[in-house]
Every structure is written in structure tokens, then in C-alpha cells.
Amino acid sequence: MPRRFGPYGGAFVPETLVPALSELEREWRAARRDPTFRAELRRLSRTLAGRPTPLYFARRLTERARGAQIWLKREDLVHGGAHKFNNALGQGLLAKRMGKPRLIAETGAGQHGVATAMIGAALGLETEVYMGEVDMERQRPNVLRMELLGAKVRPVTSGQRTLKDAINAALRDWISSVRTTHYLLGSAVGPHPFPSIVAEFQSVIGREIAVQSRAAFGRLPDLAVACVGGGSNAIGTFHPLRRTEVEFLGVEAGGARLRGAGAASLSHGRPGILHGAYSYVLQDREGQISETESISAGLDYAGVGPEHAWLKDSGRARYIAVHDDDALRAFHWLARDEGILPALEPAHALFAAVAEARRRPPHQRIVVTLSGRGDKDLEVVGRAARR
Amino acid sequence: MLRVAEALSLARSQERAALVPYVMVDRGRTRRLRSVVQAALEAGASALELGFPFSDPIADGPILQATADRALSNGTDWSDLVESVEIASGILPTAVMSYANPFWRHGFDHSLPSIARAGASGLIVPDLSLEEARPWIAATGRHSIDLVLLGAPGVSETRTVRLARATRGFLYLVARYGTTGTALSAERIDLTPIVRTAHRAAPRTPVLIGFGIKDPATAAQALAYGADGVIVASALEERFVRSFAPATVRRVLGPIARALRARGA
Numbered sequence A: 001m002p003r004r005f006g007p008y009g010g011a012f013v014p015e016t017l018v019p020a021l022s023e024l025e026r027e028w029r030a031a032r033r034d035p036t037f038r039a040e041l042r043r044l045s046r047t048l049a050g051r052p053t054p055l056y057f058a059r060r061l062t063e064r065a066r067g068a069q070i071w072l073k074r075e076d077l078v079h080g081g082a083h084k085f086n087n088a089l090g091q092g093l094l095a096k097r098m099g100k101p102r103l104i105a106e107t108g109a110g111q112h113g114v115a116t117a118m119i120g121a122a123l124g125l126e127t128e129v130y131m132g133e134v135d136m137e138r139q140r141p142n143v144l145r146m147e148l149l150g151a152k153v154r155p156v157t158s159g160q161r162t163l164k165d166a167i168n169a170a171l172r173d174w175i176s177s178v179r180t181t182h183y184l185l186g187s188a189v190g191p192h193p194f195p196s197i198v199a200e201f202q203s204v205i206g207r208e209i210a211v212q213s214r215a216a217f218g219r220l221p222d223l224a225v226a227c228v229g230g231g232s233n234a235i236g237t238f239h240p241l242r243r244t245e246v247e248f249l250g251v252e253a254g255g256a257r258l259r260g261a262g263a264a265s266l267s268h269g270r271p272g273i274l275h276g277a278y279s280y281v282l283q284d285r286e287g288q289i290s291e292t293e294s295i296s297a298g299l300d301y302a303g304v305g306p307e308h309a310w311l312k313d314s315g316r317a318r319y320i321a322v323h324d325d326d327a328l329r330a331f332h333w334l335a336r337d338e339g340i341l342p343a344l345e346p347a348h349a350l351f352a353a354v355a356e357a358r359r360r361p362p363h364q365r366i367v368v369t370l371s372g373r374g375d376k377d378l379e380v381v382g383r384a385a386r387r
Numbered sequence B: 001m002l003r004v005a006e007a008l009s010l011a012r013s014q015e016r017a018a019l020v021p022y023v024m025v026d027r028g029r030t031r032r033l034r035s036v037v038q039a040a041l042e043a044g045a046s047a048l049e050l051g052f053p054f055s056d057p058i059a060d061g062p063i064l065q066a067t068a069d070r071a072l073s074n075g076t077d078w079s080d081l082v083e084s085v086e087i088a089s090g091i092l093p094t095a096v097m098s099y100a101n102p103f104w105r106h107g108f109d110h111s112l113p114s115i116a117r118a119g120a121s122g123l124i125v126p127d128l129s130l131e132e133a134r135p136w137i138a139a140t141g142r143h144s145i146d147l148v149l150l151g152a153p154g155v156s157e158t159r160t161v162r163l164a165r166a167t168r169g170f171l172y173l174v175a176r177y178g179t180t181g182t183a184l185s186a187e188r189i190d191l192t193p194i195v196r197t198a199h200r201a202a203p204r205t206p207v208l209i210g211f212g213i214k215d216p217a218t219a220a221q222a223l224a225y226g227a228d229g230v231i232v233a234s235a236l237e238e239r240f241v242r243s244f245a246p247a248t249v250r251r252v253l254g255p256i257a258r259a260l261r262a263r264g265a
Helices: A015-033 A035-049 A059-065 A084-098 A111-123 A133-138 A140-148 A163-177 A194-202 A204-217 A232-241 A306-313 A324-338 A344-359 A375-386 B004-013 B027-043 B062-073 B078-089 B100-106 B108-118 B130-142 B157-166 B192-201 B216-224 B234-240 B246-264
Strands: A055-057 A069-074 A102-107 A126-132 A152-156 A181-183 A223-227 A247-255 A270-274 A277-281 A317-323 A365-370 B018-024 B048-051 B094-097 B120-124 B146-148 B171-174 B207-210 B229-232
Touching: A015 A035, A015 A084, A015 A163, A015 A194, A035 A084, A055 A204, A059 A069, A059 A324, A059 A344, A069 A204, A069 A344, A084 A102, A084 A111, A084 A181, A084 A194, A084 A232, A102 A111, A102 A163, A111 A126, A111 A140, A126 A133, A126 A163, A133 A140, A133 A152, A140 A152, A140 A375, A152 A163, A163 A181, A194 A204, A194 A232, A194 A306, A204 A232, A204 A365, A223 A232, A223 A344, A232 A247, A232 A306, A232 A365, A247 A306, A247 A324, A247 A344, A270 B100, A277 A306, A306 A317, A317 A324, A317 A344, A324 A344, A324 A375, A344 A365, A344 A375, B004 B018, B004 B120, B018 B027, B018 B062, B018 B207, B018 B234, B018 B246, B027 B062, B027 B078, B027 B246, B048 B062, B048 B078, B062 B234, B078 B094, B078 B108, B078 B120, B100 B108, B108 B120, B108 B130, B130 B146, B130 B157, B157 B192, B171 B192, B192 B207, B216 B229, B216 B246, B229 B246, B234 B246
Parallel strands: A069 A365, A102 A126, A102 A181, A126 A152, A223 A247, A223 A365, A247 A317, B018 B048, B018 B229, B048 B094, B094 B120, B120 B146, B171 B207, B207 B229
Antiparallel strands: A055 A069, A270 A277
16 A cells, blocks of 8 residues: 655654554555455445446536537435445444444535444444534535434534634544544545545445446546545546546636635645645645635645645646636536536536537547535525525 | 753753743744743743644644634744744754644755754654654754654554654653643553653653643653653643733743752752
8 A cells, every 4th residue: 555646645643643543554454355344345335335326428418518428427326425435434344343433524515424424323333523614504404414313513613614624623633532533534635544545445436437438338438527625536536547548637626716726736736744644735835724715615625635646746637627606507507407416516527527528529438426416505506596 | 052952961961850841933922032931941941842833733732723823813924933943042942843834835955944043953843753754854964953753652662662763852752642732631641661661762862741731740740750851832822822921931830840840859
């Protein structure tokens, strides 16, 4: 398991956390070789998570673009309404294996919090989720869902009160509770071995895309598109396909038009150390982490997973930023053209995919990872429509 | 002025327990910094830890988080760090505490000589684990800064040995599972075996205990574990909120210094 992706990654953490990170790596190495663990993961992926998710040909969206075919990898149909459950299930089973009775998690849009609450309930583990106050306000339905699932939602009032601050709070909790608690980190960020573990549990997305696109159109797609906040659904899409010819496009949140860098760490940030890893970070000249802004809570993050930093530098993947208004436009396209309400996060990827499709000939195939469904965003979208 | 390492070794050879207070750099405090550090010296401090604020301090509890937020909203930047080091290091041997990113962002070739020229002789980076420390050890060595590593409860004996041998100046032993702060930790962890391991691995390297040292009792407990001294941070910063002044330093450090002397005697 790589500690570094090119120069990126590592484990910049207080020593207090080192024993827990080593234990996690040890257990993970043992678990992935253990047929019982793998069988249990496969069984629950099928019977609880609802895998495999379909690969859907978006005919009317393709007609709108009048170019390459657009296919959707339907992670919005995973239990809980987002790809997040793939990783929560895997890490939940790991926590159980390590004998840790308590789970903590951070959440931005609330999808990872919901996924953690679900697996916590299913495995009988006490669950606490840290969520920034700003995000609790804009993703209220998910707060309610977590509470109904038996999790305790801890409001985070420090910093800008979004995902970054929720990760800070979860890390601080973990420093204090590390012997009895597993930190179920939800994105492909943080100190080693988290980026690798999350990437592997999410890689089911890319593996299924490979199998399903061969079945549907006889070959791999020409382009895979996914949104990138911390980057877990994107790495799950890209990582298993990294040794193929498939082009990768990662789509970050550009925020409001004519205002700052949004939350696009790869497009506008520079290498730095945040939350235990060396990667691209939105920061000022002094090395202080910048405030970010995006209409989507799940992409509203100043850092990004270290493997993406290396995919960018090595030229294997391209990353662009899409503004709030364009993401909203794509939200409505998918709703009207296909009858699917996407989450605002993958709406960024959809906009970029349609733009790509316009530039490409009809025989090309684009797969977009539709990482989550949009029910949580109805208020935000409604408010934007009234403005 | 002695280096931090020399001051702590000297204290140890004279069988004095070292007292190292922590003060955060804050543009709004620069004017009074000299008198505050002077008061620390007079209260019996052996060295000073000067903290540079960071936006996302994951090892810090609520008190130091709030202190950092205030410092940053006062516009504190690198120039304030340099100025504060210049002031403080004229009075007490000074180590800088900073999270990794600001030093990384400024570049080792700029950040390290800049604080060394200002008079700092040590650097403490709370989010730098041993695995990531190698380039930092090399770079700090080139600029004659001692990179102070942190030990912690729960860390294996073999790792404590490696930490004790790799650290420079002293080993900063974190007293508990938790972040900085004065709130009582639920349990007391006997640090004696860790201190003993560190001393055996690096007999000339002092071990200082920090995190939760707030009064004579917690300081005396640290010495009972065999430590060579204590670091006092949140207990000071908690009271600096109301008054960043010499009297505050005397009030907090005075009783702790007396407790340390009593143990030494």
C-alpha cells in the first residue's frame, strides 16, 4: 500500500495518532487477504448497499449535447443515496474487526454522515458525526436522517463551520478517544493509510464501470468524469482504470462566478499540508488555509486527496472547475431530460460532461459518476431558482 | 544567549526542573511581549515556546484554537513571528512552535534561516510524525535549529526509543490522549515507563511534559513521572485573554515554579 503518491500523501499527524494509524494499516492488510472478511463485504455490498449499481445510457441528455454518448454510473442508487456507503460499509467492518465499539465521522453534505450512521446501526456501533453548523443548515434533511438512524450529530462551530472544520473536530475527538474509537474518514484524504483504504473501497465503482461498459458497448469508455471535493467518488472511478486508455476528468467546485477560487484546490491551490497529508491546498501566502465557498457542501473543502494531486502532476488526469450556476443548470437538465434529481456535487461533473460531449464525435462514450441523489439539495436548488 | 538545548541541559545538570511557558505570537501583543517574557524569566522560566498561529490546529483544544483565531484576525503573519522571536530570544532561549504548513509554505530556505537569524534555536511541529520528520531534521540541522519531536502515550517502546534518539534539544512528551488544554482528562496515565525509556535511549536529552500542565499539582505529577521539566501553555493563554501582562505570568507561573523548586530540593 503506497504511503506516497509521487511526492504527495504521507502522515503528518501528532504522534498520539500514529499507533492507531499503524493498527489500521495492519488490520486492513490482514482483512483484504482474509476470505471471510471479503465474503462478508461482498455479501453486504449486494444485500445491503444494493450493488452493483446500473450503468445508464442518458439518451435525452446525449441528444441535448449532440455529440458523444453520455452514460451515468448510478451511485445515487446506493443505500443512503450516495457512493459514500461503499466506504462506510468497508470501514465499518474493519472497525468491528478491530474491536472498536465507537465510530466517529465528519460530514459536509451529510451523505457520509448518513452512510456512517447506517452502518453504525447495522453493526451495532455507537456513532457520532461532526458537521459544520453552516452545512447543518443547508443540508437539514440529512441531519434529521442521521438522528433517526441513531447517530449523534455534533455541530462544529469553529472556523468557517463547514467540512474542513468538521474534519478538524473529528481528528481532535480521535486524538482523545483513539483506543476505543475508529475514525471513519469519508473521503480519500487524511493521513496514510486513509487515502488508500477509501480508494480501495470506492474502487468498486470503476471496476463495475469496466465490466458494464464492455457489456453495454463492447469496450471501455473514452472518458470518465467525476466531481472532486476530497475526491472519493472520483478516485473510486479513476483508480481501477488508471492503467487503461480511459481519459479522466475531475471536476471541482468553482463557487460563485467572479468570486475567488471557490473550492477548487487542484485548479487554484498549491501543495501544502492539511489534515495529515501533503497535497494541493487552497491557502494564502502565509500558509494559512483559505476559506472556501461552493453551493455544494460536499465539494466545499480546501484540500483534496493526495492521489489526485499526483494524477494531476503526472498528467494522467485533468481537473477543471465548474461554477455554481453551471452546476445548477446541469441539475435541471438531468431532472428534465432523464427524470433523475442529482446531488449538486455530481451536477458539477454533469455540466463538464455535457460540455465535453459537445466537443466529441457521437461514437465516443463518456461515463459520468453520478455520485449521489439530489433530495438533500431541494431547498438549496429551490432558493437559487427564486433568486 | 544560551540555546534552548543548552539551557535545559544546564537546568538538568544543576538538578533544577525546567519550566517552559508558551506564548502565542499575536500582532496585537507585540508591544507587551518584552515585559511578559521578562516576567516569565523572573518567575523562573528556563526557556520559552513561542507559538505561531495556524488556521487548522488539530492538536489544540478550545483555548489555543481561540487564541490562534484571535491572532490571525489581528493580521498576525510571518513578520510578527520574526519580530516576536527577536524580542523573546533576547530574554529567554526560544523555540518556535508551528504546524507544518506555514513553514512548508514559506520554504525551508526562507523560513528556517529567518527564525534562526531572529534568535530561535528550536522548532516544535506538532503534526510532524517521525516518518515525515527526515527532511525536516536535515533542513533544521543545516540552519542550526533543533527540531524537537513529540512523544505520546500509546506509542510503542521501540518507537519512543527512536523518537528520543532523533529529537534535538529535548523530547516533548504529550501527557495524555487528547488535545492541549486545561480541562481535566478523564484518566491519569502513568508516564514513568515512557520517560524511563526515553532517558535510557538518550541519557543526555531532557524530557519535558506538556498538555494539561496547569498548576502546582499537575507540574509536581509530571516530575514524579521522572520528567526534567514542564511546558505550560493553555493555563497561561486562558488568562491572557483577559490580560496579556506580566502580572498574569507571575500569577500562573509563580506557584508552578515554587512547586518545581520544592520537588528539586
